[in-house]
Amino acid sequence: MDKIKIKNLEVFAKHGVFPEENTLGQKFLVSAILYTDTREAGLTDDLTASIHYGETCQFIQHFLQEHTYQLIERAAEALAETLLLNTPRLERICLEIKKPWAPIGMSLETVSIEIERCWHTAYIALGSNMGDKEGYLNQAVHALGETPGCKVTKLSSFLVTEPYGVTDQDQFLNGCLELRTLLTPEELLNRVHQIEQNAGRERILRWGPRTLDLDIIFYDDLLLNTENLCIPHVEMHKREFVLKPLCEIAPYKRHPGNQKTVYEMLEELKIS
Template identity: 70%
Template sequence: MKADKIKIQNLEVFANHGVFPEENVLGQKFVVSAVLYTDTRKAGQTDELTASIHYGEVSAFIDRYLKEHTFQLLEKVAESLAEELLLQTKGLQKIRLEIKKPWAPVGLPLETVSVEIEREWHTAYIALGSNIGDSEAYLKEAIDKLDHLPTSRVEKVSSFLVTAPYGVTDQPDFLNGCLKLQTLLYPEELLRELNRIEQEAGRERIIHWGPRTLDLDIIFYDDLICEEDDLCIPHIEMHKRSFVLKPLEEIAPYKRHPVTGKTVREMLGELENAGQETADA
C-alpha cells in the first residue's frame, strides 16, 4: 500500500551552517521543503488532527532544530534533520527532504544550491542463536541492545527453541529465536551493529558453524536482494534451516522471499516435508 503525502514547501529558516567560519557566526537563510509519507486515511475519515501529522508542529521542529545546531555540510544538516523527524514524528514512515542554500559563497553567480535526500523506516528480520554459557541471557541481552539502538526498535520477538547443531554436530544444542526490527540503519550499518553486539557477548569466530556465545544474522531487510562479499540478503542458507524458519514463521508466517516468492510458512513446510521423506526412505 502506498503512503499518502503531506508537503511543506519552502520554509525559510535563518541558521548558522556552512564550511566557512563567518557562515557559522553571521548565519544566513536556508529554505526547507519536506514531503512526509504517512497514512492519512483515519484523519480523512474522522477529521481529527491527532489522527494525522501536525505540519505546523513539524515546521516548528525544523525551524528550532536548524537554529539550535551548527553543521558544516548541507549533507549533514539534511541527514540529521531527517533522522530526528523520523524518530520524533509519530506515523511518519518516510521523508523526502530538500534543504536549499541561497547565495552560497562559491564566488560565482548562482541562485541556490541544495541537498535532497529520502530516508525511511526499514523492516529487518534477525535470527539469534547461542550454545555457550547462559544462552537465554545472551539472547535477551542482544534483543535489549537492539531495542536500545538510537535508530532502531524491536517490534516482535519469537519464543526461543532448543535445536540440534547445524554443520558441526559435535557441540551443545543451540537456543534459537528471531525478531522483527524497525530500523533507520542501512544493511551494512546494521551488520556492523550486530557484529559489535556479538563481540560484546564474547563471540569468537574460530570454527565455521562452531559453538558460539551469540550469533546474529540478517535474514530479510525489506525486500532487498543484496549479494556483497560480506553480506548476502536474504540469508543464503535460510531455506535450509528449520532453526531459522520455525521462530521466523511464528512472527512472520506470510513474509515472502524476494527471490523465490515463497512465504516463510511455505518454506518451512517444504523443509519439514523433505525431512519426513528422508526419514521414510
C-alpha cells in the first residue's frame, strides 16, 4: 500500500487532564501516514484520484480545535476513526500526536501517542427460523449498517435451508453479508450479540430455534481462537447454508487455515 506522510503539523488545541490545559490550550504536533493506492493519481496527474493532504491537514486542525479531550489517547482514537470514516480512499492510518509542553514539572522533549487503525473486511452469516424470518434478517442488515464504524458492502440473497444439528424444527432463512468495519473482532462479536438480543434471541438449546443467528465467518485473513471467539468459524466448511450464500458474494475468498476458496469448500461439501 502506498503512503502519504504528514510530519509534525502544529495545532494549538485544548486537550489535557488539568483544567488550565482545557482553558488556555497548548501546542500539539501531529504526524500521519495515510495508506492508499496512488497508482491512478500517479498515471493521470488527477488529484481526485488520491488523498488531498492539504485538506487533510485542515481537517486535523479543525477536529482537534473543535473537540476537547483529557487524554491524547482519546484524541488520537477519535481523530483516526473520523479520518477513516470521512476520507475517501483512505484504507489505513498511522497517527502520532506529540505533546511538547506536557505539564509534568520536568524537562522533556515530547510525550506522544502513536496508533494504527484501518478498515477490516468481515463476513457474517445470518439465519432465522422463527416468526418473521425475512424481517429479522433485514433488521440485522440494517442494524449492522447503522453501527458506527461499519458499512455493509455486499449482501447475498436469502435462501430457505433445512435445520442443522437439531432437525425437528422449522426451516431456516439464511444469508451472508460483507462488512467493512473499524471494530475489532471482539467489539464486532459484542455488537452482533447485541443485535441478536434486540431481536429476542434466547440461547436455550444449541442448534435450536432462534429468531436471529449471526456468526462471524471471516475477519480479514485472521486466525483467532479464544475462549469466546473462533475465526474463521469452526464449522463453516461443513455448512452449506453458510457456504452457499457466502459463495454468492465472495466465491474466491480463501480460508486462511486450509487455503481453500469458498467455492472449493462448497463443491467439496456437495460431493461428500
